Amino acid sequence: MTPTRLSNNALAQLVGDAAVAKRRARIVGGVAAARGHDYEQLFIAHRVARLLMKFETTGTDATVEWQSAEFIDDVVVRRDSALCVKAYQLKNTAEVSWTANQNTITEDFQLQATVSAIEGYTRTRLRLVCSDRDRATRLNNGVPATIAAQTKAIFFPYHEKVQKVIEGHAWMRDDFALLSRHADPSLVDCVDVASVLAGAWSVLKPTAAVSAVFQQARRTSPTILRPFVPGADPAARLRPEVRVILDGLPGFKYDIVRGFLKWSLDAGNTSGTLKIDCFDPDFDALQDQIVQRTPATFEEIEELL
Amino acid sequence: MRAFTNFADDSTRSLLGILADKSSSEELYRSAMGKLGEALAEVIAREFATACRGSVYLVCTVEDADFLARGLLEGLLATGVDSSQVRFACFWNERSRKFTNSDIEAFDIAPIVKQYKEPVDVSSTLLIMVKSIISGACVVKTNLSTLVEKAIPQRVIVAAPVMVRGSKDRLASEFSPELAGRFEYVTFALDDPATGADHLVEPGIGGSVYKRLGMENKASYVPDLVKRRRRSFSATA
Numbered sequence: 067m068t069p070t071r072l073s074n075n076a077l078a079q080l081v082g083d084a085a086v087a088k089r090r091a092r093i094v095g096g097v098a099a100a101r102g103h104d105y106e107q108l109f110i111a112h113r114v115a116r117l118l119m120k121f122e123t124t125g126t127d128a129t130v131e132w133q134s135a136e137f138i139d140d141v142v143v144r145r146d147s148a149l150c151v152k153a154y155q156l157k158n159t160a161e162v163s164w165t166a167n168q169n170t171i172t173e174d175f176q177l178q179a180t181v182s183a184i185e186g187y188t189r190t191r192l193r194l195v196c197s198d199r200d201r202a203t204r205l206n207n208g209v210p211a212t213i214a215a216q217t218k219a220i221f222f223p224y225h226e227k228v229q230k231v232i233e234g235h236a237w238m239r240d241d242f243a244l245l246s247r248h249a250d251p252s253l254v255d256c257v258d259v260a261s262v263l264a265g266a267w268s269v270l271k272p273t274a275a276v277s278a279v280f281q282q283a284r285r286t287s288p289t290i291l292r293p294f295v296p297g298a299d300p301a302a303r304l305r306p307e308v309r310v311i312l313d314g315l316p317g318f319k320y321d322i323v324r325g326f327l328k329w330s331l332d333a334g335n336t337s338g339t340l341k342i343d344c345f346d347p348d349f350d351a352l353q354d355q356i357v358q359r360t361p362a363t364f365e366e367i368e369e370l371l
Numbered sequence: 372m373r374a375f376t377n378f379a380d381d382s383t384r385s386l387l388g389i390l391a392d393k394s395s396s397e398e399l400y401r402s403a404m405g406k407l408g409e410a411l412a413e414v415i416a417r418e419f420a421t422a423c424r425g426s427v428y429l430v431c432t433v434e435d436a437d438f439l440a441r442g443l444l445e446g447l448l449a450t451g452v453d454s455s456q457v458r459f460a461c462f463w464n465e466r467s468r469k470f471t472n473s474d475i476e477a478f479d480i481a482p483i484v485k486q487y488k489e490p491v492d493v494s495s496t497l498l499i500m501v502k503s504i505i506s507g508a509c510v511v512k513t514n515l516s517t518l519v520e521k522a523i524p525q526r527v528i529v530a531a532p533v534m535v536r537g538s539k540d541r542l543a544s545e546f547s548p549e550l551a552g553r554f555e556y557v558t559f560a561l562d563d564p565a566t567g568a569d570h571l572v573e574p575g576i577g578g579s580v581y582k583r584l585g586m587e588n589k590a591s592y593v594p595d596l597v598k599r600r601r602r603s604f605s606a607t608a
Contacts, residue, residue: 227544227545229512229516229545230545252516252517252520253516253520254482254512254513254516254517254520255482257480258480258482261480262467262480286467287465287467287480287482289465289467289482289484290480290482332605333490335487335488335489335490335601335604336485336486336487336597336601337485337486337488338463338484338485338486339484340484341465341482341484341590365598368593369591369592369593370591371485
């Protein structure tokens with residue numbers, strides 16, 4: 067069974083005209099208010115990073131929606147094949163409560179749980195995301211009983227500089243690091259991963275499969291993210307005749323790390339990582355050039371690297 | 372619109388004019404860059420005389436190595452800095468500015484694909500980051516972040532013939548107050564930010580520094596300065 071999204075008429079019968087009208091109003095206002103919203107962009111980039119890891123390990127893709135036509139609308143993640151939906155309401159402020167404005171948030175969460183169940187989702191998880199850690203803790207400790215079964219409040223940090231957010235939160239850095247082409251990425255490498263995912267998402271939004279975001283990001287900058295090629299060994303892409311040449315270069319060391327050829331000379335004063343991965347057609351072209359030139363010293367191969 | 376700083380004199384104004392003049396030959400442009408490097412060194416040696424008595428770490432990107440950075444290095448040596456005090460690093464960055472059809476204006480990354488770094492104790496050095504122009508500060512931010520991840524230098528001098536207004540604040544905002552408080556800036560001219568899709572500052576340094584220097588493929592370019600110093604280090608290692 068696949069979840070089926072309710073039409074506006076079906077929705078109105080379920081929750082009433084007033085609730086549907088309120089949701090429509092929030093969609094319009096939300097898009098305007100959220101334009102260029104760094105908090106949402108980084109949150110989505112981080113969601114995509116985590117979902118990509120799940121995609122790699124389980125093969126299950128997910129769809130991310132921004133400003134979705136839902137009662138909890140900021141970010142919605144659907145894995146329809148697993149009858150699973152996760153919806154996030156983001157509050158980049160400490161001034162948020164379950165009961166403000168006549169229980170607006172609680173009511174939205176209730177309505178979302180109802181609608182998702184009717185649509186066929188068997189696993190609905192709802193999250194109120196707050197950029198104030200203490201407030202998020204208090205909100206999570208005080209989730210109203212009517213929505214407690216599906217709901218949590220969680221903390222997600224904000225700073226106008228992405229680098230400072232990632233620098234200050236090791237768990238976030240670790241999540242982005244897992245996608246980097248470097249095995250031991252620097253802070254800037256992790257920020258680049260976040261940036262390229264956020265940029266790719268911004269091209270595809272408001273709705274995109276996580277796998278599509280990844281492909282878009284790698285098309286735009288093949289230098290940031292490691293490749294996902296299930297079942298393929300990147301080291302096997304390095305031809306034996308090229309290995310012989312590289313092995314013969316005095317002082318030259320190399321390895322295939324996360325799908326990229328990484329190299330260094332002597333004590334490591336000179337080092338680098340190819341800007342394209344081993345599955346890229348340009349990698350074959352590079353190998354052709356190496357074989358053609360058959361360099362005997364680092365200086366003779368340096369400009370190719 | 373351009374404003375000259377107090378560090379600028381008639382000579383540096385003239386050299387900046389050569390860069391801005393799009394009809395200047397490649398040879399003249401390269402020469403002017405080298406002389407501007409020397410002029411930056413003179414200012415640094417004068418304004419930061421005490422710091423220049425210790426370890427100096429000169430850092431640049433590939434396009435600047437053989438011209439601006441070489442001029443700065445030679446200028447420092449000419450003012451009495453001993454060559455044994457100086458260590459050098461050069462980065463090759465792969466720039467990616469903006470996604471097509473994206474509304475993220477600020478997207479700008481410059482991952483390092485290759486680097487030459489002479490060993491140095493970063494925590495006890497005067498780090499001089501030299502670049503032909505500092506605009507978005509993305510490349511400087513990336514390279515500096517990489518160098519200071521494990522240790523903070525005594526002082527960081529960001530030196531560029533031309534800087535764009537606001538770039539100092541933009542750069543400083545990327546780092547901790549502890550590190551940003553150690554930044555010093557040496558420049559001869561301040562220009563307005565670029566407004567066109569090509570990201571080129573006017574008058575700036577007269578367009579794309581790669582094209583003006585005759586360096587169409589910077590990825591494969593290996594600066595003579597890197598080659599010379601690497602040979603020298605290999606011989607003494």
